[in-house]
Amino acid sequence: xxxxxxxxxxxxxxxxxxxxxxxxxxxxxxxxxxxxxxxxxxxxxxxxxxxxxxxxxxxxxxxxxxxxxxxxxxxxxxxxxxxxxxxxxxxxxxxxxxxxxxxxxxxxxxxxxxxxxxxxxxxxxxxxxxxxxxxxxxxxxxxxxxxxxxxxxxxxxxxxxxxxxxxxxxxxxxxxxxxxxxxxxxxxxxxxxxxxxxxxxxxxxxxxxxxxxxxxxxxxxxxxxxxxxxxxxxxxxxxxxxxxxxxxxxxxxxxxxxxxxxxxxxxxxxxxxxxxxxxxxxxxxxxxxxxxxxxxxxxxxxxxxxxxxxxxxxxxxxxxxxxxxxxxxxxxxxxxxxxxxxxxxxxxxxxxxxxxxxxxxxxxxxxxxxxxxxxxxxxxxxxxxxxxxxxxxxxxxxxxxxxxx
Numbered sequence: 236x237x238x239x240x241x242x243x244x245x246x247x248x249x250x251x252x253x254x255x256x257x258x259x260x261x262x263x264x265x266x267x268x269x270x271x272x273x274x275x276x277x278x279x280x281x282x283x284x285x286x287x288x289x290x291x292x293x294x295x296x297x298x299x300x301x302x303x304x305x306x307x308x309x310x311x312x313x314x315x316x317x318x319x320x321x322x323x324x325x326x327x328x329x330x331x332x333x334x335x336x337x338x339x340x341x342x343x344x345x346x347x348x349x350x351x352x353x354x355x356x357x358x359x360x361x362x363x364x365x366x367x368x369x370x371x372x373x374x375x376x377x378x379x380x381x382x383x384x385x386x387x388x389x390x391x392x393x394x395x396x397x398x399x400x401x402x403x404x405x406x407x408x409x410x411x412x413x414x415x416x417x418x419x420x421x422x423x424x425x426x427x428x429x430x431x432x433x434x435x436x437x438x439x440x441x442x443x444x445x446x447x448x449x450x451x452x453x454x455x456x457x458x459x460x461x462x463x464x465x466x467x468x469x470x471x472x473x474x475x476x477x478x479x480x481x482x483x484x485x486x487x488x489x490x491x492x493x494x495x496x497x498x499x500x501x502x503x504x505x506x507x508x509x510x511x512x513x514x515x516x517x518x519x520x521x522x523x524x525x526x527x528x529x530x531x532x533x534x535x536x537x538x539x540x541x542x543x544x545x546x547x548x549x550x551x552x553x554x555x556x557x558x559x560x561x562x563x564x565x566x567x568x569x570x571x572x573x574x575x576x577x578x579x580x581x582x583x584x585x586x587x588x589x590x591x592x593x594x595x596x597x598x599x600x601x602x603x604x605x606x607x608x609x610x611x612x613x614x615x616x617x618x619x620x621x622x623x624x625x626x627x628x629x630x631x632x633x634x635x636x637x638x639x640x
Contacts (some may be wrong), residue, residue, distance in 0.1 A: 237638055238266040242342050242361050243353035244334045247271045248281025249461050251520035251522040251550060252377060252414070252435055253353050259627045260451045260634065267291035268342045270360075272334065274298045277490050277517070278461075284519040296334070296341050307333035314519045315362050317629030318399070319392055324359075328459050332356035339363040349373060349638055351410055355397060370632025373637060375432060379421045382542035402426060410637035412630070417546035417569040433545035435550040440621045441524040445615035449607065452482045453511075454600050457530035457552065457560065459523065464492030465513070468536025468565060470502060482602045486530060488515035501593045527558035531606065532599070535564045536586050548573060556580070556621045559614030561606070563596070566625070580613045 239260050243253050247269065261267045268457035273282070273295035277306070286293055316330035328335050336541045338360035342350055346368040346463065350361035353375050381397045384390040395449050405422070419430040424584035456476075458469065476483055491514065502537045503509045518526055527533060533555030535592040545567045552573070562577070564570040565586035574581040582599060583591045602607060 236264065236347075237349070237574065238268070238347040239351060239634065240268045240270065240345070240347035240350045240361075240364070240365075241343055242270040242338055242350060242357040244272045244296075244338060244356040245354060246273065246339065247285050248277040248278045248519065249275075250353060251437070251523075252375070254285055254289075254520060255438070255623055255627070256351075256375075256527065256630065257625070259631060261291045263634075265634075268345060268347065270291040270296060272296055272338075279518050281517060283403065284416070285521075286630075288505060294341050294344070296337050298334075299337065299470050302448055304384060307336075308432060313380075315396070316365075317319060322395075322399060322400060324403045327396045328359040330396045331400060333518050335359045343367045346370065349410060349634070351375060353377065355400060357406050358400060362407070371409035371637060373408045373412075374405060375412045375414075376422060377414040377435075377547075379418045379546050381425070382421065382546065387543045391547055392602060395506075398425075409640065410633060412633060415546060415548040415569050418543075418570070421542075421546055427434045432619065433630050433633075434553060434626050436621050436623050436626050437524055437550070437552040437557050438553045439557075439595070439618065441521055441561060442617060442622075443525060443528045443614070444523070446611040447528065447607065451484075451531055454532065454533055454606070455482065455530040455554075456483055456484045456485045456532050456563075456596075457488075457527055458485070458534040458536065459488035459515075459527070459554075461489055461517070462492055462493045463487050463489040465498065466538070466545055466561055468534075468586040469499065469598045470539065471589050471592065472534065472536070473499065473502050473506070473508060473512065476508055476511065477590035478593035480509070480597050483596065484513060486513045486515055488517065490517055524558045527560055530560060531610070532596075533558070533560040533562045533604050537565050537567045537570060537608065538586060539565075539567055545569065553621050556613050557617035559610045559617070561599075561609040561613050563592075563599075577616065578612075580616060609640060617640050 257267050292576045311333050314326045318326040318330045335354045342364035350364045350372045352358040352361040361372040381394050405428045412433045413430040416432045419432045502510050510530045535546045548569050566583045
């Protein structure tokens with residue numbers, strides 16, 4: 236039985252992509268072990284809900300004692316200064332994240348045939364573990380990591396640190412996947428590596444049993460993320476609601492950033508919308524599709540900067556489709572490309588233009604029969620194309636090639 240170890244600095248409760256891969260690998264007959272982060276108290280209940288049912292083995296990696304973590308942060312700051320003068324991989328790894336060495340130790344604790352990193356801090360960890368056990372390693376790029384930062388003078392040191400890690404390790408990966416075709420293209424252009432796009436879709440078992448046959452009395456716009464905060468396009472939606480002819484509600488699910496509820500409600504108060512903004516608690520990933528199905532239109536409000544946001548296709552879109560929700564999308568490169576495949580199920584907007592958004596939503600909501608039809612079409616797309624049953628075939632084929640090449 237081949238052994239695969241998936242490694243991430245993030246919590247399992249905030250990384251449904253890793254959980255899907257672990258489940259699929261286990262079901263396909265692999266021995267699976269997950270190494271994941273554990274440092275956010277508010278996410279631990281989501282972790283527990285997943286890990287209590289997991290059939291694969293797992294280990295959680297915390298930040299260590301306060302003294303240990305403080306010493307590693309001091310070493311990180313020292314490494315950041317050194318790496319600007321001595322561009323060595325070891326210093327770049329320390330400069331990027333104080334988690335990499337702890338992840339490496341946990342990954343090395345048990346042998347595997349293939350170690351796969353999720354998120355950049357895990358890439359050096361899997362390379363170290365693979366070298367220790369004379370195994371292979373790979374990387375799943377859910378984001379374009381050098382593009383997560385604005386390309387400004389003050390960010391150049393951090394961008395170069397990320398580039399140094401990826402440039403040194405990606406060419407040696409036996410397994411490379413990306414969360415969108417545009418992210419795969421960006422990595423190919425920057426490093427000359429080939430990544431297989433694997434979309435952030437979800438299992439059919441999480442979908443409603445049938446397409447929706449009615450909408451809510453007051454139409455509901457729905458958005459979710461791990462964190463609800465500024466700079467996500469939410470404020471523009473509230474401004475658009477203030478200009479709409481059609482009354483709508485906005486439902487936001489996630490952990491509120493400090494002070495953001497007050498900030499958003501102050502904006503809503505200026506337009507007499509306070510009773511139409513609703514904050515919902517985080518929920519385990521397996522419940523997210525059915526929770527989304529309680530609403531009418533899904534919002535995917537990515538910005539075009541930094542560059543990564545222009546290239547990514549988040550799990551929001553595919554949650555909405557499987558739930559039977561049409562999607563209001565901002566005009567990023569990746570979402571514009573996808574919208575052409577979705578047809579009338581997706582509508583593109585300028586996330587900086589509340590007047591355009593208001594007019595678009597009014598047109599969409601003026602005909603309830605049209606909205607119900609769009610919801611049924613979204614559900615059908617989720618059932619026929621945008622689901623994990625389809626996407627996991629490509630993922631498992633890539634795993635098999637990685638282990639046998």
